Amino acid sequence: SQPLPIALVGEAILKEHAIEVRDFDTALSQLAEQMALSMVAANGVGIAAPQVHSPLALFIMASRPNERYPDAPLMDPVVVVNPQILSASAELVSGEEGCLSVPGQRFSIWRHQTIVVRYQDLAGHWQQTELTGFIARIFQHEFDHLQGITLLERSQ
Numbered sequence: 001s002q003p004l005p006i007a008l009v010g011e012a013i014l015k016e017h018a019i020e021v022r023d024f025d026t027a028l029s030q031l032a033e034q035m036a037l038s039m040v041a042a043n044g045v046g047i048a049a050p051q052v053h054s055p056l057a058l059f060i061m062a063s064r065p066n067e068r069y070p071d072a073p074l075m076d077p078v079v080v081v082n083p084q085i086l087s088a089s090a091e092l093v094s095g096e097e098g099c100l101s102v103p104g105q106r107f108s109i110w111r112h113q114t115i116v117v118r119y120q121d122l123a124g125h126w127q128q129t130e131l132t133g134f135i136a137r138i139f140q141h142e143f144d145h146l147q148g149i150t151l152l153e154r155s156q
């Protein structure tokens, strides 16, 4: 299947609060698969449903080593549904971020170094884990998208 078109900053969908997912059905799995394909096609390390014009509280994160974060872990894509941030470190760290909805630009963004998060997987099972470093950064970036926030509202 083809990659989905990616919403650009200024489109209303990117300003909306995402809707809680209730049906863990094949349509949800198909959307996640298309999001992953679109993320890879756009050379991203994450993608949120609103970026492909879906209002659902769902994103994908897929850390990999790269020129800005050479020690970033290589991880299989993780599908995150109905995420919550339960706690966040007082320690903040500044780092470069890009956004598929703001193509060709880089921003220095402050993020919590460590967060404890809870989310459902594609089967609806709750996961709880502590994230730190680049993966925590990606999670916070994608979580923002589900609140209608882009890094333009956060850049220093």
Ligand SMILES: O=C(O)C[C@@H](Cc1ccccc1)C(=O)SCC(=O)c1ccccc1
Binding pocket: 043, 044, 045, 046, 047, 048, 066, 068, 069, 096, 097, 098, 099, 100, 101, 137, 138, 141, 142, 145
């Ligand atoms: O817009 C998105 O959600 C995708 C975004 C996710 C993200 C990148 C960097 C830090 C946090 C979250 C991207 O993947 S943009 C691609 C990109 O600019 C980049 C890729 C790897 C490392 C750094 C930036």
Ligand SMILES: [Zn+2]
Binding pocket: 098, 099, 100, 101, 141, 145, 151
């Ligand atoms: Zn983004």
